[in-house]
Amino acid sequence: MGPSGCGKSTLLDALAGRLDSNTGQSGDILVNGRRQALAYGTSAYVTQDDALIATLTVKEAVYYSAQLQLPNSMPKSEKKERAEMTIREMGLQDAMNTRVGGWGQKGLSGGQKRRLSICIEILTRPKLLFLDEPTSGLDSAASYYVMSRIARQRAGKTILASIHQPSAEVFSLFQNVCLLSSGRTIYFGPTNAANGFFASNGFPCPTLQNPSDHFLKTINTDFDEDIEEGSTGKMRTEEVISILIESYKSSINYQEVQRQVDEICSENGEELEKRRDNANFISQCSVLTRRSSVNMFRDLGYYWMRLVVYTVLALGIGTIYYDVGSGKSYNSIQARGSMLMFVASFLTFMAIGGFPSFVEEMKVFQRERLNGHYDSSAFVIGNIVSALPYLLLVSLIPGSIAYYLAGLEKGVGPGEAFEHFIYFCTILFVSMMLVESLMMIVASVVPNFLMGIIVGAGIQGLMVLSGGFFRYPNDLPAPFWKYPLYYIAFHKYAYQGLYKSEFEGRTFCRPGENLPTLSGESILRNTWQVEMTYSKWVDIAILFGMVVVYRSLFWLIVKAVMSANDPAELLQ
Numbered sequence: 001m002g003p004s005g006c007g008k009s010t011l012l013d014a015l016a017g018r019l020d021s022n023t024g025q026s027g028d029i030l031v032n033g034r035r036q037a038l039a040y041g042t043s044a045y046v047t048q049d050d051a052l053i054a055t056l057t058v059k060e061a062v063y064y065s066a067q068l069q070l071p072n073s074m075p076k077s078e079k080k081e082r083a084e085m086t087i088r089e090m091g092l093q094d095a096m097n098t099r100v101g102g103w104g105q106k107g108l109s110g111g112q113k114r115r116l117s118i119c120i121e122i123l124t125r126p127k128l129l130f131l132d133e134p135t136s137g138l139d140s141a142a143s144y145y146v147m148s149r150i151a152r153q154r155a156g157k158t159i160l161a162s163i164h165q166p167s168a169e170v171f172s173l174f175q176n177v178c179l180l181s182s183g184r185t186i187y188f189g190p191t192n193a194a195n196g197f198f199a200s201n202g203f204p205c206p207t208l209q210n211p212s213d214h215f216l217k218t219i220n221t222d223f224d225e226d227i228e229e230g231s232t233g234k235m236r237t238e239e240v241i242s243i244l245i246e247s248y249k250s251s252i253n254y255q256e257v258q259r260q261v262d263e264i265c266s267e268n269g270e271e272l273e274k275r276r277d278n279a280n281f282i283s284q285c286s287v288l289t290r291r292s293s294v295n296m297f298r299d300l301g302y303y304w305m306r307l308v309v310y311t312v313l314a315l316g317i318g319t320i321y322y323d324v325g326s327g328k329s330y331n332s333i334q335a336r337g338s339m340l341m342f343v344a345s346f347l348t349f350m351a352i353g354g355f356p357s358f359v360e361e362m363k364v365f366q367r368e369r370l371n372g373h374y375d376s377s378a379f380v381i382g383n384i385v386s387a388l389p390y391l392l393l394v395s396l397i398p399g400s401i402a403y404y405l406a407g408l409e410k411g412v413g414p415g416e417a418f419e420h421f422i423y424f425c426t427i428l429f430v431s432m433m434l435v436e437s438l439m440m441i442v443a444s445v446v447p448n449f450l451m452g453i454i455v456g457a458g459i460q461g462l463m464v465l466s467g468g469f470f471r472y473p474n475d476l477p478a479p480f481w482k483y484p485l486y487y488i489a490f491h492k493y494a495y496q497g498l499y500k501s502e503f504e505g506r507t508f509c510r511p512g513e514n515l516p517t518l519s520g521e522s523i524l525r526n527t528w529q530v531e532m533t534y535s536k537w538v539d540i541a542i543l544f545g546m547v548v549v550y551r552s553l554f555w556l557i558v559k560a561v562m563s564a565n566d567p568a569e570l571l572q
């Protein structure tokens with residue numbers, strides 16, 4: 001406990017091994033007298049910000065979490081029962097079917113979100129639980145009920161909570177209190193002895209005042225109010241703090257704490273085991289896929305908005321380039337090329353629109369991963385699988401509108417026409433997957449969504465420039481633009497695949513002529529400077545290969561970022 005900004009969250013972060021690597025830290029963290037880092041899943045931590053999936057209801061959020069965290073051996077009905085019991089414990093039974101809500105959608109109140117976050121973390125009854133200001137946003141009665149229900153579970157467990165402004169009832173629920181001011185320990189010992197400690201130093205709690213209020217008022221340096229000191233009048237807060245710190249260091253309480261630490265160390269107690277009884281990997285993948293699908297379905301910004309914008313754009317492309325595909329004139333060559341370029345780069349570019357939703361999902365993933373709810377690979381797989389149907393939808397509907405309105409390559413016979421159409425939509429689909437994968441990589445490195453969008457758009461802008469349309473491949477400056485960007489940019493393969501599909505086997509008129517004597521192959525070779533040594537199927541295969549590379553890269557970065565934050569790795 002301590003005034004705002006005294007270092008409560010920092011202390012909890014340090015104990016839970018969540019302090020970021022650029023913050024200096026000294027001393028040992030001992031669990032049962034053993035030096036132990038709290039890696040994923042050894043403890044649960046409810047941080048101050050509630051990272052929750054906005055589209056889920058309370059019931060869904062807790063049920064999915066129960067399915068992820070509770071072992072496969074536990075029957076489904078028991079998991080459901082545990083989830084419901086925990087929801088009731090946190091007093092959320094009346095909000096069971098309310099969505100969490102977020103930007104633009106009112107859902108749970110701040111205090112309810114807080115309780116939901118606690119609910120999710122106490123589902124497995126962890127042995128070591130960190131709670132950073134669990135009562136913020138709660139009224140005094142709710143604070144008491146929440147804390148008393150948490151305290152009820154304390155047998156055989158250690159619960160560390162940071163708190164400010166507890167009521168007298170809540171304060172009495174704590175067995176020990178550590179009072180902090182500007183990162184320094186003012187007092188650490190039994191809660192019921194704190195009053196005596198303050199009184200013995202000349203700062204007794206006035207009658208009818210909540211002791212915790214008195215302690216905080218006495219040690220708050222932010223407002224520089226002089227403190228009444230017993231009979232001697234007023235004293236500066238800094239002086240009061242110095243007196244208390246010095247007094248604590250020579251107090252019996254301090255010696256008692258040291259004695260207890262020595263005793264625990266000599267007992268050589270058991271190591272805190274990592275929780276290993278989560279759902280198995282297959283169940284994790286399946287639950288995460290379902291949860292992510294529900295989120296994608298309900299979050300308008302994830303795919304639906306994109307579908308609407310793509311459809312409008314496809315109608316735009318289709319009307320601007322209406323029936324360009326049946327023309328054989330020289331001008332139609334340029335029109336086809338531009339249209340295909342627009343489809344492969346700008347339609348796919350807008351996959352960036354889903355970035356904010358993805359960043360929100362990443363925040364939830366980070367919290368859950370750090371608390372050991374599941375494996376990072378399960379998250380990556382869940383996300384890929386759940387996104388597939390939506391990506392298919394946003395490539396097929398706008399793709400077919402643009403393709404048929406523009407009257408692109410119809411081939412000979414219905415089979416061939418269909419093959420060209422499917423090829424067009426597949427290129428659109430795989431390019432969107434690539435942009436999404438790229439944005440996932442960006443999200444794992446730059447988790448701020450504004451910065452992420454700028455970085456993602458910048459990378460794509462460079463790739464579009466070097467893709468071989470705005471500057472023909474042979475005219476691209478060799479350093480950087482041609483080697484390596486032209487070969488790395490997926491746009492090159494998307495453009496060339498689409499060009500091959502559209503121009504191969506067709507003839508066009510030369511400038512000023514009416515007879516189609518110019519072969520599609522020569523246009524591909526000489527105008528678009530397409531690499532003709534391999535077929536359009538190789539282009540599409542390269543694109544799919546790139547998806548695999550990009551997704552693997554994303555998975556590797558997530559693993560690397562997570563293990564960099566894993567205190568167990570740091571200790572090795």
Ligand SMILES: Nc1ncnc2c1ncn2[C@@H]1O[C@H](COP(=O)(O)OP(=O)(O)OP(=O)(O)O)[C@@H](O)[C@H]1O
Nearest residue numbers: 002003004005006007008009010011164182183184
């Ligand atoms: N022991 C320490 N030494 C130096 N700086 C510290 C220490 N503890 C915390 N700080 C710094 O003090 C600032 C506030 O810390 P923190 O957020 O932990 O406070 P808090 O008590 O949780 O505040 P609030 O109650 O308002 O959330 C941070 O900038 C943090 O880096």
